[in-house]
Amino acid sequence: MIAVVYSGSNHADWRLSEKGKTVASFKTNGINPYFIDEKHIIQILNKNINLIHHAEGIKRIYFFGAGSSSKALQAVVHNAFTEFLNLPGSRYRMILMVLLLRAAVTRRV
Helix, strand or coil, rough: EEEEEEEECCCCEEEEECCCCCEEEEEEECCCCCCCHHHHHHHHHHHHHHHHHHHHCCCCCEEEEEECCHHHHHHHHHHHHHHHHHCHHHHHHHHHHHHHHHHHHHCCC
């Protein structure tokens, strides 16, 4: 399952997809590491029953969010997702690559 997250400061839109079909669609509070820390992001993730229910099935996260342009701020989001999803090894690196992709897109705009 993949998660696609588009986040601003106020809210984040989530889509969970598996085998080309949307499994869940929901909103959370915004995830902007410029304004909130890792602990606060984890609290946001822990408040959503859809996310908790599907957490073990998530293999990739594509995060496109405000405030994640620097490596330090990307690390805040990365660490929060990693802790929430209990991601080891290769899945850990997969999320990091997605966040670095976001930084590359930001620089081109």
